[in-house]
Amino acid sequence: MICYFMASTHGIPIDSTMKLRNGTRPMIVAVEMGYGHLRAAHTLAEAFDTEIIRMDLPPVAGPAEAAVWRGIVRFYSGLSQACDWPVAGAAAQTILGKITEIAPPRAQVNGTTWLTEIADSLTANFMGRRLRSLAAKAEGPVLTTYPAAAMAARHASGTRIFCLVTDTDANRAWAPANASNPAIDYFAPVPRVVDRLRSFGVPEKRIHLTGFPLSPKLVAEAQTALAGRLRRLDPRWTFRSQAGNELRALAEDSPPDAASEPITMTVAIGGAGGQTGYVGKLLRSLRKQVLAGKLRLNLVAGTRADVAEILRKLVDAVGLTAQVKCGIEIVLDTELRGYFRKFEDCLAKTDVLWTKPSELTFYAALGIPMLLAPPIGGQEHANRDWLLSNNAALDAGDPTTLDDRIEHLLEAGELCRVAWNAYSRFDRNGLDRIQKVINSI
Numbered sequence: 001m002i003c004y005f006m007a008s009t010h011g012i013p014i015d016s017t018m019k020l021r022n023g024t025r026p027m028i029v030a031v032e033m034g035y036g037h038l039r040a041a042h043t044l045a046e047a048f049d050t051e052i053i054r055m056d057l058p059p060v061a062g063p064a065e066a067a068v069w070r071g072i073v074r075f076y077s078g079l080s081q082a083c084d085w086p087v088a089g090a091a092a093q094t095i096l097g098k099i100t101e102i103a104p105p106r107a108q109v110n111g112t113t114w115l116t117e118i119a120d121s122l123t124a125n126f127m128g129r130r131l132r133s134l135a136a137k138a139e140g141p142v143l144t145t146y147p148a149a150a151m152a153a154r155h156a157s158g159t160r161i162f163c164l165v166t167d168t169d170a171n172r173a174w175a176p177a178n179a180s181n182p183a184i185d186y187f188a189p190v191p192r193v194v195d196r197l198r199s200f201g202v203p204e205k206r207i208h209l210t211g212f213p214l215s216p217k218l219v220a221e222a223q224t225a226l227a228g229r230l231r232r233l234d235p236r237w238t239f240r241s242q243a244g245n246e247l248r249a250l251a252e253d254s255p256p257d258a259a260s261e262p263i264t265m266t267v268a269i270g271g272a273g274g275q276t277g278y279v280g281k282l283l284r285s286l287r288k289q290v291l292a293g294k295l296r297l298n299l300v301a302g303t304r305a306d307v308a309e310i311l312r313k314l315v316d317a318v319g320l321t322a323q324v325k326c327g328i329e330i331v332l333d334t335e336l337r338g339y340f341r342k343f344e345d346c347l348a349k350t351d352v353l354w355t356k357p358s359e360l361t362f363y364a365a366l367g368i369p370m371l372l373a374p375p376i377g378g379q380e381h382a383n384r385d386w387l388l389s390n391n392a393a394l395d396a397g398d399p400t401t402l403d404d405r406i407e408h409l410l411e412a413g414e415l416c417r418v419a420w421n422a423y424s425r426f427d428r429n430g431l432d433r434i435q436k437v438i439n440s441i
Contacts, residue, residue, distance in 0.1 A: 026143035031056045036359035037145040042340045043213045055149045100377035102171045128152025135159045147174040154183040165193045166359050169382035175200040211430025212362035215344050219428045226367035239413025266298040268355040280314045281399035301332040308332040357383035367423030369415045371396040392422035
């Protein structure tokens with residue numbers, strides 16, 4: 001039976017011990033490969049009142065291992081950025097697509113891939129030696145958000161290992177070559193991941209369908225935030241007039257003046273800092289709406305001051321300098337913990353999210369309509385398909401005409417429609433279910 005249950009981010013001292021709450025506080029382990037794996041780890045670490053252990057940083061990673069991780073991150077980030085280049089973009093997308101390739105739905109992937117073999121060998125013989133030492137001494141289980149961390153920790157004798165899949169599908173590298181005896185329990189965010197892990201040979205008893213861990217604060221405020229959002233996104237009552245009583249009652253519970261407030265759009269361009277070219281086109285297209293006070297923009301730079309500087313220059317180039325901090329916010333924090341908290345505060349006030357279909361895909365469950373930028377990699381293609389198949393997001397379309405598109409979507413009630421579809425169809429209780437599994441050990 002499949003089990004159905006619907007932080008500082010720097011390294012910690014090697015000799016630190018994991019104190020338990022109710023005997024089951026986990027050791028949270030993550031790797032920085034973009035923000036996706038760390039964002040989930042941040043939510044889990046705060047929920048369990050513990051720290052994130054970075055497998056890719058000293059002191060957990062030795063000098064040689066840390067150097068390998070830096071090389072991997074640079075290679076992946078470089079490929080992601082190159083995907084938007086005019087000439088080399090197609091080649092970069094092909095390479096990244098092969099690395100992150102996901103088999104078609106319902107395909108059996110019982111064998112291994114070259115990436116699986118490499119990950120198996122590295123985590124058994126080179127990567128994660130100090131992590132295994134920590135895991136062997138930990139009093140509670142190990143909970144990872146990156147497959148290599150789980151594969152390394154599984155070699156620690158007597159330690160229970162859990163791995164959270166952070167997308168709506170997974171490629172073969174998420175499970176060891178001998179997946180039928182992996183010594184890893186998996187948290188699956190959606191049923192598609194359950195099916196995929198089974199196709200790898202992972203035993204059903206080691207797969208827990210939990211959902212994705214969202215911020216408890218955002219979940220608690222989701223209904224209230226959605227009520228105001230529905231008024232702003234459907235000013236003509238186009239969708240609400242066709243919708244059921246539940247949605248109409250929810251919208252009517254919001255303050256009447258919510259409809260007259262400006263719409264807030266958040267533009268999240270990804271941890272690698274790619275897609276800044278899109279932002280320039282978006283700003284030129286939306287300039288008049290920002291100047292008229294009809295639209296507020298949050299431009300997300302993450303932890304990268306260089307990306308923030310690029311965004312500021314793009315804002316200056318379209319004549320919106322005076323609107324910074326008065327209609328335009330650049331979201332930046334050089335520390336990951338600070339950034340994640342700022343981004344959560346930003347999402348709480350967001351009416352429309354323009355983003356790649358990354359792990360932010362799961363945040364659609366809060367009732368935030370998403371305009372999807374072109375996906376990069378197999379996992380993002382899967383995330384996009386999952387959202388669109390549930391009528392829970394829209395393609396972003398041509399950034400140079402986004403102003404006209406927004407006006408059309410507001411008049412047609414389309415943004416309201418996808419917001420309601422996502423809110424009513426997707427699960428928001430993944431964190432609770434993960435905690436229940438961990439606390440049941």
